[in-house]
Amino acid sequence: MSTTADPQALADHLEQARRDYAELRAQGLHLDLTRGKPSARQLDLSTPLLSLPGAHHTSADGTDVRNYGAPLGLRELREIFSPFLRVPVDQLLAVGNSSLELMHDTVVHAYLGTTVPLPGSPRRWADEERVAFLCPVPGYDRHFGVCERFGIEMIPVPLTPDGPDMDVVEELVRTDAGIKGMWCVPKYSNPDGTTYSDETVRRLAAMPTAAPDFRLFWDDAYSVHHLTDEEVQVADVLTACAEAGHPDRAFVFGSTSKITHAGAGVAFFGGSPANVAWLRHYSGKRSIGPDKVNQLRHVLFLEDADGLRAHMRAHRDILRPKFDAVRRVFDDQLGGTGLAAWTDPKGGYFISLDVLEGCAREVVRLAGEAGIALTPAGATHPYGDDPTDSVIRIAPSYPDLEDLLRTAHGVTVCVRLAGYEKLVADRAA
Missing domain, CATH: 3.40.640.10 (Type I PLP-dependent aspartate aminotransferase-like (Major domain))
Structure with a gap:
């Protein structure tokens, strides 16, 4: 679906987005994608630290x-x-x-x-x-x-x-x-x-x-x-x-x-x-x-550089499925709509979600009212001011996979609602 679709098609998509958002709010979610924190599974990889160094102190x-x-x-x-x-x-x-x-x-x-x-x-x-x-x-x-x-x-x-x-x-x-x-x-x-x-x-x-x-x-x-x-x-x-x-x-x-x-x-x-x-x-x-x-x-x-590499591969095995899951949800729910673009990073802790200009704050607001906490729009820019109001930082690391899938899907509902509302309003202006 293109953002240049005819007025009736846009109106139909907006109506569907409103129904989807009502269903999202009815779920009573309490989900958080605000910060790029390691998950408990990742922290568990380093549990042996808690028993070290033992009697060894030199x-x-x-x-x-x-x-x-x-x-x-x-x-x-x-x-x-x-x-x-x-x-x-x-x-x-x-x-x-x-x-x-x-x-x-x-x-x-x-x-x-x-x-x-x-x-x-x-x-x-x-x-x-x-x-x-x-x-x-x-x-x-x-x-x-x-x-x-x-x-x-x-x-x-x-x-x-x-x-x-x-x-x-x-x-x-x-x-x-x-x-x-x-x-x-x-x-x-x-x-x-x-x-x-x-x-x-x-x-x-x-x-x-x-x-x-x-x-x-x-x-x-x-x-x-x-x-x-x-x-x-x-x-x-x-x-x-x-x-x-x-x-x-x-x-x-x-x-x-x-x-x-x-x-x-x-x-x-x-x-x-x-x-x-x-x-x-x-x-x-x-x-x-x-x-x-x-x-x-x-x-x-x-122990050494090879030990560090092996440890980080274990982190990757936990993190990569989460990043892949978010990408799949975005592809499925937003692909071809023209409402957003997103990164597929080779490393790090975040995905950058770029929505239609003027929509990021509205997406974050809608998500918050539906029980999904996102990093504030504008946080990616000095003084909290994103002049395009389009960048949202997504942090997939902390939630478990089930919650992450629910959260990612909820974000796409908010992106579609904010995006189609803007497009319909722009057409009417």
Whole structure:
């Protein structure tokens, strides 16, 4: 069915959508697709962590993990994640349990640090007249939340199939010294699954910037989160930056949050030697050392890079059927209608559902009234403002398959109702 169908056909489809929606509301659902949380089955994969490290309390270099110290984190854990994050082990820190926490802290230190300046920075960011970040859209709402916390201006940049629109990015950073950073999810981006091409990475590393302390906040949250047999790779951003003469340009972040236990993981920071020294200077003021007991249990559980790969294949075996189920429902209920398009990502945690312009908020409202909680429309854009009002983030990971099928079907009912109402109204206008 095309959105250009004759008025009577549209009216008939609208009437059917209204009947379907009435039936949906009558079911009394209480379903949630708001956040990309691991399911209980995924968390169960890491249950052995709860009995580790047992009586074992010494790292490979003899460090007693029960005590203070080891500010870099355990080397053996950094060696496991170094090849996946594309960061040399001596330039990789394992600290805390949240990469978001590390991203927040790097912004804090850039703003307030007085004793050791951010490499390349003429002054602390708090003394700048204006600080702005580029935000590829659709993007991650928690990145935007960090900017809002500090009053950082957010400048949307459209995503293409190869990553952010580099013609736009290069022009903006070349002329605007207030642009200090850019959020990047280089692999399986949240929410549309985009992976940056090698050419995009090269251009990000090489582009001239008006701000001498411009930083790429390289959030490699889904570095090992594949949904197919293909392990998609992204170019090494630290090497690209160094070869382009900008060795300090990238901050690399990662974590085990969607690998082991989301509430008890390990976070990573990678960068140039100068960036690592800068962060260590300030982090040493707030902590005497990371949770090395937790790091050791991760080492004993994962063992090595092959162990990490095997563990993530077990995650994939749980997740892929859920993504396939959502796609099948969307194909069956929305395929050929012209009312929506959706992504089929090769990895990550989300599906991006693009509905007719001006309909996303209405779809989310209709779903909420029918007992289906969706991420708020606009969450994928700075300030919660999607100018097209068309992007909805779908998070298939948490519900069980039966609930997910019911939820996906309910979403399509709301998409059809909102879409056909808009088309009929537009025809009448």
